[in-house]
Amino acid sequence: MIMIRYGLSSGGVALFQGRGGNRRAHRINVEGTMQLLMMAAYRSEKYKKEVKFLFPSSIAAYGMGGIQSKKAAGRVKEDEYNTPQTMYGCNKLYCEKLGMYYSVITGSVILM
Numbered sequence: 001m002i003m004i005r006y007g008l009s010s011g012g013v014a015l016f017q018g019r020g021g022n023r024r025a026h027r028i029n030v031e032g033t034m035q036l037l038m039m040a041a042y043r044s045e046k047y048k049k050e051v052k053f054l055f056p057s058s059i060a061a062y063g064m065g066g067i068q069s070k071k072a073a074g075r076v077k078e079d080e081y082n083t084p085q086t087m088y089g090c091n092k093l094y095c096e097k098l099g100m101y102y103s104v105i106t107g108s109v110i111l112m
Contacts, residue, residue: 022087029091030098037102037109044108054112055099060089 033055040051063083064070073081084090099111 025087026091029088030094033095034098037098040109041102041106044106050108050110052110052112053099053102055095057096058089058092060084060086061093061096063089 037053040053043049044051061084062076062081063085064073064081065085082093084093099109102109103111
């Protein structure tokens with residue numbers, strides 16, 4: 001088994017101030033995740049082994065407006081409230097979907 005853990009020490013790139021910030025955050029979060037998923041798929045094929053891909057997501061992927069909404073909702077399922085309110089949340093949700101896609105098409109990249 002091969003294991004890949006993805007995550008930046010700061011928990012991803014949540015926010016950049018100034019011009020081009022959203023573009024930079026997208027490049028780091030989404031393109032970085034895509035590169036790692038492609039590498040996982042390649043290694044799985046090359047070594048004929050499953051690859052476990054640890055992907056820490058974020059509550060930002062869920063689109064609850066504020067603390068009151070979160071308290072009212074209680075425990076939610078992964079497929080509920082997928083309407084992020086920030087660029088970071090959009091990036092994280094997109095990365096989750098990319099992971100699901102690679103898991104399905106390769107059958108050997110296991111998301112954790």
